[in-house]
Amino acid sequence: LFRKSLAALAMLITVAITVVTAFDRMPTDAILDPAFRARLENDSIAFFGPNLTSAAFWITPFDDAAYSSSVGAPLMLRNDFTVHTSFLGELLITGQRLLLGRDTIVWHVEGGAGSTVGDVIYLVSRVGQGRVRVTRTMDQLPTATTAIGQVIRYCDDCVAVAAPQSDSRGGFVIQDAGGREIAIVSGPSTSDVHLSPSEHTIEVRNAVGPGRPDRSSQEIEFVTP
Amino acid sequence: VIIDFFAAAGFYLIPLLTGRLLIRRWLEAWAVGSLLWLAAVFAIAELTSLTNPHLFGDLILSLAVTVLAISIGRLVAFARRAGWPEVSRPTLFATLFLIAFGSALYFGLWIRSTAYPLQMNWDSFEHIALATQITTGHISFFPSQVSDTFTFNSYSTLFHVLLALPGIVFHRRLLGMYWWLNYWHYILTALACFWFAKALLKSTLVALSAALVGLLAFESFVAYETLFLTPQTLAALAAVVAIASATLLETPSRSMFPILCVVLLMHYIVGLVACAIVISFLLLRVATLRRLLTSSPVQGGSVCLLALSLGLHALGAWPLTSREEAVHLLLPLATKAQLLTEWYGIGAIILFAVGAWQMSRSRSDVQHLTLAISMSLIALAMAPLSYLLKFFTLAHYFICLVLACGIYALTQWFSRRGVLLSLGLMTVMFLVVFYRNETYFKEPLYFLGSESNISPAEVQAGDWLSKNAPSGSLLVSDPSTQAVLEAASGVNSQGGPYMSLETRRVLESINRSDDYGAVAERLLTIQDNLAFERQVRTDTLFVLSGRYFAWQQFPSEQKESFYYNIWQPVLLDPGDQGYINGLVDSHKFNLLYRNSELAILRVS
Numbered sequence: 153l154f155r156k157s158l159a160a161l162a163m164l165i166t167v168a169i170t171v172v173t174a175f176d177r178m179p180t181d182a183i184l185d186p187a188f189r190a191r192l193e194n195d196s197i198a199f200f201g202p203n204l205t206s207a208a209f210w211i212t213p214f215d216d217a218a219y220s221s222s223v224g225a226p227l228m229l230r231n232d233f234t235v236h237t238s239f240l241g242e243l244l245i246t247g248q249r250l251l252l253g254r255d256t257i258v259w260h261v262e263g264g265a266g267s268t269v270g271d272v273i274y275l276v277s278r279v280g281q282g283r284v285r286v287t288r289t290m291d292q293l294p295t296a297t298t299a300i301g302q303v304i305r306y307c308d309d310c311v312a313v314a315a316p317q318s319d320s321r322g323g324f325v326i327q328d329a330g331g332r333e334i335a336i337v338s339g340p341s342t343s344d345v346h347l348s349p350s351e352h353t354i355e356v357r358n359a360v361g362p363g364r365p366d367r368s369s370q371e372i373e374f375v376t377p
Numbered sequence: 378v379i380i381d382f383f384a385a386a387g388f389y390l391i392p393l394l395t396g397r398l399l400i401r402r403w404l405e406a407w408a409v410g411s412l413l414w415l416a417a418v419f420a421i422a423e424l425t426s427l428t429n430p431h432l433f434g435d436l437i438l439s440l441a442v443t444v445l446a447i448s449i450g451r452l453v454a455f456a457r458r459a460g461w462p463e464v465s466r467p468t469l470f471a472t473l474f475l476i477a478f479g480s481a482l483y484f485g486l487w488i489r490s491t492a493y494p495l496q497m498n499w500d501s502f503e504h505i506a507l508a509t510q511i512t513t514g515h516i517s518f519f520p521s522q523v524s525d526t527f528t529f530n531s532y533s534t535l536f537h538v539l540l541a542l543p544g545i546v547f548h549r550r551l552l553g554m555y556w557w558l559n560y561w562h563y564i565l566t567a568l569a570c571f572w573f574a575k576a577l578l579k580s581t582l583v584a585l586s587a588a589l590v591g592l593l594a595f596e597s598f599v600a601y602e603t604l605f606l607t608p609q610t611l612a613a614l615a616a617v618v619a620i621a622s623a624t625l626l627e628t629p630s631r632s633m634f635p636i637l638c639v640v641l642l643m644h645y646i647v648g649l650v651a652c653a654i655v656i657s658f659l660l661l662r663v664a665t666l667r668r669l670l671t672s673s674p675v676q677g678g679s680v681c682l683l684a685l686s687l688g689l690h691a692l693g694a695w696p697l698t699s700r701e702e703a704v705h706l707l708l709p710l711a712t713k714a715q716l717l718t719e720w721y722g723i724g725a726i727i728l729f730a731v732g733a734w735q736m737s738r739s740r741s742d743v744q745h746l747t748l749a750i751s752m753s754l755i756a757l758a759m760a761p762l763s764y765l766l767k768f769f770t771l772a773h774y775f776i777c778l779v780l781a782c783g784i785y786a787l788t789q790w791f792s793r794r795g796v797l798l799s800l801g802l803m804t805v806m807f808l809v810v811f812y813r814n815e816t817y818f819k820e821p822l823y824f825l826g827s828e829s830n831i832s833p834a835e836v837q838a839g840d841w842l843s844k845n846a847p848s849g850s851l852l853v854s855d856p857s858t859q860a861v862l863e864a865a866s867g868v869n870s871q872g873g874p875y876m877s878l879e880t881r882r883v884l885e886s887i888n889r890s891d892d893y894g895a896v897a898e899r900l901l902t903i904q905d906n907l908a909f910e911r912q913v914r915t916d917t918l919f920v921l922s923g924r925y926f927a928w929q930q931f932p933s934e935q936k937e938s939f940y941y942n943i944w945q946p947v948l949l950d951p952g953d954q955g956y957i958n959g960l961v962d963s964h965k966f967n968l969l970y971r972n973s974e975l976a977i978l979r980v981s
Contacts, residue, residue, distance in 0.1 A: 154792050156790040156791065159786075159787045159788065159789075159791070162787055163732070163788070163799055163802070165684060165724075165727070166724035166727045166787075166801055166806070167724060167805075167806045168721035168730060169723055169724050170723050170724030170806050170809070170810060171805075171806055171809050173718070173721060173722075173723045173746055174809045174812075174813045175812060175813075177719070177817075178816070179813070179816050179817050179820055182820060184820070184823045184972055186825045186826040189823065202824065202825055202948055203923065203927070203947045203950075204821070204823075204824075204945060204947075205927050205930070222504070226618065229793075238564045243673070248656050250812075279545075288400050317437075318768075327424075328950065329950075329952075330926075330950025330951060330952040330953060331950060331951035331952050332948070332950040332951060351782065377825070377948055377973065
């Protein structure tokens with residue numbers, strides 16, 4: 153019985169450490185779609201067009217901002233953050249991907265002492281062919297916060313132009329270095345969309361306040377080649 | 378698709394059935410048949426070069442059909458007379474289970490986003506390019522003399538002759554055939570692993586465990602065992618089957634000679650080590666050598682070899698050749714160790730240790746030798762020299778066997794139900810490791826919904842070229858476009874993915890140049906390295922692909938390197954399209970073909 157128990161224990165330990173380490177290294181850091189690819193990088197979520205030659209734009213908590221009246225502060229400071237991963241989260245995402253075909257990236261970032269918010273969880277989900285929803289859930293949002301600015305920083309060689317008036321979605325079109333239209337960034341009718349060509353950013357600003365969750369979402373539509 | 382399925386089976390069956398005319402034993406027959414076809418292709422190529430080169434394919438086809446008809450007829454007559462060989466029920470069940478499970482894994486997981494005839498192995502393109510040359514009657518013992526896609530002769534052209542044969546017999550292009558060949562290879566490796574373990578350990582359950590581990594352990598870097606058919610993986614497969622055959626069926630030693638020849642011709646380095654391993658198992662038949670090979674010093678020596686190999690990392694690392702890419706394949710010990718945990722899972726360390734302990738305590742000389750070879754192969758593969766990871770093609774089978782022994786050692790006190798439950802648990806564990814490993818390998822290849830080195834648009838362009846390109850045309854583009862289009866179309870290029878430094882510099886000099894006349898002149902200076910290709914040169918076809926423009930954005934030193942390539946397809950963007958329009962409008966180039974990823978222009 154002792155040998156049997158010992159063997160069973162060794163087997164369970166072997167299986168457990170193998171499965172946990174495999175899931176820990178599971179490539180759950182990318183969403184693949186014919187029109188785009190979203191990938192977690194060291195300090196951002198990068199979005200590519202159909203070509204993987206270079207990223208077209210990025211989303212980071214260092215660009216996103218919390219506004220008190222009209223004064224904005226970045227959610228976190230660059231180089232002062234910690235990324236959290238979870239075995240159960242990886243297991244869940246892999247299971248969803250395998251069994252339900254649902255593509256999701258979760259990026260949990262905890263800010264340092266100088267951050268405006270404690271934690272931000274970015275949830276990037278593919279919500280249809282060529283479309284992603286980026287949801288930010290924030291912890292310890294300052295009570296005086298009136299709006300959340302969701303910023304997309306597009307690449308140095310890219311350009312953003314106003315969508316043609318015929319396009320009912322409005323917003324801005326991001327073109328890559330070669331002039332290909334990569335994505336259309338727009339916001340809900342209640343939000344403000346700001347383009348800053350000098351900063352290479354597009355900001356969708358949504359109001360938050362009492363009775364509203366500390367969460368904001370935006371959808372980005374990619375141009376299918 | 379169906380014809381290519383059978384054509385791919387012909388890769389194994391044509392030499393096998395040819396050899397069966399002379400020899401009854403299957404493996405020996407396959408080896409003899411392979412060598413006979415190598416000789417026949419040389420003879421017919423020589424004959425037709427003196428008379429009419431266009432007769433080469435017809436003569437090969439006639440010979441193959443005649444030989445196959447006689448062989449199949451004899452086989453049927455023999456089967457009616459003597460009956461089919463009897464197979465025990467557990468072995469039959471295990472074999473069918475492995476085929477079913479392997480097929481489900483292969484189609485359900487591995488190539489679920491790699492439709493026919495897309496490819497995920499970069500090396501397959503150069504093998505296809507060489508075999509395509511052989512189908513037209515160009516043959517030499519040295520690959521580099523048949524196609525300048527090869528710059529190094531680390532094997533003979535035997536593999537490519539076997540690849541060309543079904544192409545000629547079934548009149549098929551090789552890209553689609555190769556898609557199926559990888560599947561056949563995968564299933565055969567599982568069956569070989571089963572047979573190998575059964576021969577050495579005499580237990581169907583342990584052999585089944587070894588084969589299951591074999592199906593789920595993919596050496597996804599350099600070695601590419603088990604999911605890709607290459608000369609090195611085929612050499613390892615043949616060697617392992619030879620060991621199983623020698624041990625289980627007690628095949629006479631002299632029958633091993635043609636098999637060893639084939640293994641060696643398939644890949645000189647892997648083949649040499651494989652031959653040494655096969656011979657060491659044959660030497661077990663000699664009582665005095667048996668004692669020597671399974672003695673404690675040999676066992677201890679393999680452990681010392683492993684320690685030495687790991688210790689050498691502290692002293693430095695050495696590229697085996699002067700090839701520039703060799704430097705990039707010098708991996709530190711930590712990286713190699715990480716690769717091992719990614720291929721087999723971190724728990725494999727425990728299973729390997731338990732398995733090795735179990736085997737060392739066994740009274741079986743075969744198990745002692747197997748363990749010593751396993752340790753020695755790992756030592757060899759882990760040493761700080763480039764390319765040595767290739768030895769995992771052989772080590773794969775030995776490691777799977779030791780791991781299966783480890784599983785057996787842990788489950789030997791369990792009830793039958795407990796054993797089955799444990800096996801199920803282990804299978805799930807290795808399945809998770811495999812899923813992680815294969816996803817990680819394929820993800821960078823994703824492009825427009827497919828995971829492949831070549832896109833459907835490139836396959837279509839290859840089809841168009843094979844039908845419309847004038848005979849003697851030379852393709853010119855970046856290395857990766859040349860690699861995929863030469864394989865997909867059969868149209869020659871200078872060097873394929875291994876284009877010469879001169880060609881690279883010509884391409885670099887014309888990057889985005891709007892002096893279209895000078896661009897055309899520079900392109901016409903590009904020459905194939907092989908004289909017979911230069912003599913038949915007619916048109917120059919300049920292929921401007923998304924890959925080409927992406928490659929042109931590399932820094933100069935990367936453009937001049939074999940190591941840096943555009944590994945996945947790329948769409949042309951409006952800027953690229955504008956440049957192509959400029960070339961066409963200059964009248965120095967004629968537009969022949971265009972799609973979303975490339976344009977083919979003839980240099981006027």
